[in-house]
Amino acid sequence: MPEAVLQQAAAEMLDWHGSGMSVMEMSHRGKEFISIYEQAEADLRELLAVPAHFKILFMQGGGLAENAIVPLNLSHGGAMDFVLTGSWSQKSLKEASKYGAARVAASAQSDGFTTLPSPASWHIGADSRYVHICGNETIHGVEFHELPDLKALGCDAPLVVDFSSHVASRSVDWSRVGLAFGGAQKNLGPAGLTLVIVREDLIGHALPHCPSAFDYQLVADNQSMYNTPPTYSIYIAGLVFQWLKKQGGIAAMAQRNIAKAQLLYDFLDSSSLYVNKVAKDCRSRMNVPFFLRDESRNEAFLAGAKARNLLQLKGHKSVGGMRASIYNAMPLEGVQALVAYMREFEKTQA
Numbered sequence: 001m002p003e004a005v006l007q008q009a010a011a012e013m014l015d016w017h018g019s020g021m022s023v024m025e026m027s028h029r030g031k032e033f034i035s036i037y038e039q040a041e042a043d044l045r046e047l048l049a050v051p052a053h054f055k056i057l058f059m060q061g062g063g064l065a066e067n068a069i070v071p072l073n074l075s076h077g078g079a080m081d082f083v084l085t086g087s088w089s090q091k092s093l094k095e096a097s098k099y100g101a102a103r104v105a106a107s108a109q110s111d112g113f114t115t116l117p118s119p120a121s122w123h124i125g126a127d128s129r130y131v132h133i134c135g136n137e138t139i140h141g142v143e144f145h146e147l148p149d150l151k152a153l154g155c156d157a158p159l160v161v162d163f164s165s166h167v168a169s170r171s172v173d174w175s176r177v178g179l180a181f182g183g184a185q186k187n188l189g190p191a192g193l194t195l196v197i198v199r200e201d202l203i204g205h206a207l208p209h210c211p212s213a214f215d216y217q218l219v220a221d222n223q224s225m226y227n228t229p230p231t232y233s234i235y236i237a238g239l240v241f242q243w244l245k246k247q248g249g250i251a252a253m254a255q256r257n258i259a260k261a262q263l264l265y266d267f268l269d270s271s272s273l274y275v276n277k278v279a280k281d282c283r284s285r286m287n288v289p290f291f292l293r294d295e296s297r298n299e300a301f302l303a304g305a306k307a308r309n310l311l312q313l314k315g316h317k318s319v320g321g322m323r324a325s326i327y328n329a330m331p332l333e334g335v336q337a338l339v340a341y342m343r344e345f346e347k348t349q350a
């Protein structure tokens with residue numbers, strides 16, 4: 001979270017804009033909260049340059065719930081194609097298989113999820129209802145730096161992108177996207193809010209057993225208030241959107257994220273102690289997994305980092321090693337401090 005946002009939220013906690021209420025105490029149908037919601041939606045549409053024929057939905061359930069909600073709305077009970085590039089896309093495939101024929105269009109599993117299969121090699125069925133990718137694999141540290149152009153591959157199916165862990169870190173080419181979804185908790189705000197941005201023509205086809213609160217058409221028709229939305233999370237995300245605009249918008253954030261990631265990857269590549277195994281053309285700008293060549297030093301590395309307030313560096317348990325998550329709110333100084341510590345630790349290991 002950007003510190004300025006936390007400070008503003010703290011200052012407004014008891015009394016939002018002289019309303020006599022905390023945002024948590026507002027009715028979601030009252031004019032105060034409606035103004036917060038409308039501003040947040042407008043700011044997000046502007047920031048991400050979301051075209052008018054896409055709906056922006058503020059939902060709940062997180063990225064994992066969308067793994068079910070997307071097929072419930074878009075599959076028509078038919079076939080779906082998944083590109084497996086790490087843990088998150090694997091989870092999406094598994095969940096979708098409850099709702100239709102979920103197929104593997106391509107997989108990078110055999111190389112330990114360190115590359116991206118080239119779109120030209122994907123096997124997409126002619127009957128495909130949609131093609132799913134994970135834009136940024138949070139655990140394996142693999143990112144699409146360009147979204148696939150399915151039309152150029154002769155495929156009319158819409159592209160579904162899980163952008164949970166890189167939303168708002170870079171621009172989105174909406175001409176290539178049918179639907180993008182993501183939990184808010186990595187780049188946009190607190191947990192509890194899930195963002196869905198979907199092309200209008202794709203909604204209105206939910207399966208009969210789709211829960212009403214998860215039917216995109218109902219959610220869209222009710223301005224995301226078919227049921228009570230996660231009001232406080234929307235408010236905080238709205239403050240983050242305003243913060244992003246003050247930083248110069250998404251293009252400026254992307255430049256900053258490139259500089260942060262490059263600093264860390266350049267150091268990793270120059271080091272004889274640390275290693276990142278992901279192919280250079282698909283390394284994530286948000287999540288940088290790395291290993292100590294001598295894994296017996298892991299605990300000492302983490303303890304020294306903690307002593308310098310460099311926190312949450314332990315890698316995900318499924319891959320081990322370390323992981324630096326350098327989301328939008330992490331300033332360049334944070335990455336500089338990490339690299340300085342890593343360099344110092346390496347010297348003590350000779």
Ligand SMILES: *Cc1c(COP(=O)(O)O)cnc(C)c1O
Pocket residue numbers: 061062063064065088134136137138162163164165183
């Ligand atoms: C964190 C994450 C999720 C899971 O989100 P939840 O909100 O925990 O359901 C899904 N996809 C990606 C890419 C993620 O990074």
